[in-house]
Amino acid sequence: MKIKLFTHTDLDGVGCSILLKRYYGKENIDCEFCEYDGFEHNINKFIDSGRYASYEYVYICDMSFGEDTAKRIDSLEALKRKLCLIDHHQTAIYLDKYEWATVEEYKKDSSRHCAMSLLYEHIIGTAKDAVQKMKISTPGVKSFIEIVRRYDTWEWYTKYEDEEPKIWDDLLYIYGKFTFMDIVLKRLEVFGQLLITTNEEFLLSIEERKRQEYIERKNSLLKTIKTNGFNVGVVFAERYISELGNELCKLNPDIDFVAMINMDGYVSYRTIRDDINLGEFSKLFGGGGHAKASGNQIKDEVILDLLQRLFQN
Structure with a gap:
């Protein structure tokens, strides 16, 4: 099969x-x-x-x-x-x-x-x-499904104040996709549940410190623009996108949402407000997603125009 x-x-x-x-x-x-x-x-x-x-x-x-x-x-x-x-x-x-x-x-x-x-x-x-x-x-398995659901919907933070989903997302980042899958499958097979090792707890503590330093640095670089009737915080970022977007919105209550641009020309949008639908906003630019989390690719012609402006005398 x-x-x-x-x-x-x-x-x-x-x-x-x-x-x-x-x-x-x-x-x-x-x-x-x-x-x-x-x-x-x-x-x-x-x-x-x-x-x-x-x-x-x-x-x-x-x-x-x-x-x-x-x-x-x-x-x-x-x-x-x-x-x-x-x-x-x-x-x-x-x-x-x-x-x-x-x-x-x-x-x-x-x-x-x-x-x-x-x-x-x-x-x-x-x-x-x-x-x-x-x-x-x-x-x-059911427990792991709920862990993933809470992380993806952000309910671990907004509803349950449950750190475990974030821990498993951190482990995915630390191990990479393929090693992470092997670890989860093996622990479900051998132990019937997901356990965190002492070594992983140490790695997670280091990762948390790196995340906080990254958020502080990106907050200092945040620029605010007005577009489509919104105050948007804009920053270039590659890591911790969901956590970064959430924290930047909390640290900058004057903005409606955050737009985080990565080196591949993809923009991720995050907001903590209930009166904004980022899924609809990103559709304006060919993207999609949820009300509080969405994204879209920057068109090639926009990137070329930006580069030309960047190197103008």
Whole structure:
């Protein structure tokens, strides 16, 4: 059995890979980690190549694409019957009309989904193999799904004051995706739960100190601009994006949200205000996301214009 997975690079996307490896067996999963920028192009290349024919199932988790690609997929019977798209972003709701897509932002209890929690519900609701279901229904796996959900929805901070989700996101950053997946899968298999080692506690303390220093430095470099009726704090940043955005908003109450630009030309937006929808804001520039967290790629022509201005006499 060969399973193809396209998923995001964050804790939620990595969690989807862990869940599918636990369910199908890690040797059966061909996982491709993707960033939002260029994802639609990559999916169309995958379709063009016809490689989907060699997989029993194709999963797309925590990612989405435009209507043209959706219509193309829906016209390909051989692809759509094996495809399962799972997403929880508000800006992808329009895909839920397709039989092969499940897009839900909220759970039945009104708490917010992450892709991993939605993938779990989908598998439990559709799988017929009771033994395989048991592999992802253990207390340890369910606990990890909730850890990922709380981190991705930021409920660890806004609702529960629970540091454990942030700890596991830090460990993902420290170990990298592939080592992190191996560690989580092994601990779930051997111990039935996720444990933090003494050595990891030491590494986490160092990482926390680095994070605080990084936030302080970026706060000192923050510039404020007015655009589309908003006061926006702008900074160049590569690390700790969610924590950085949240802290910069708290440290600078005069701004509506923060725009963090990385070296790849991607802008991440974060806000702590309830009256702003950043998902809609980023759609103005071809992006998407949630009300309080979204992003988009900067167009090449904008980058070229900026460089020309930068080196003008």
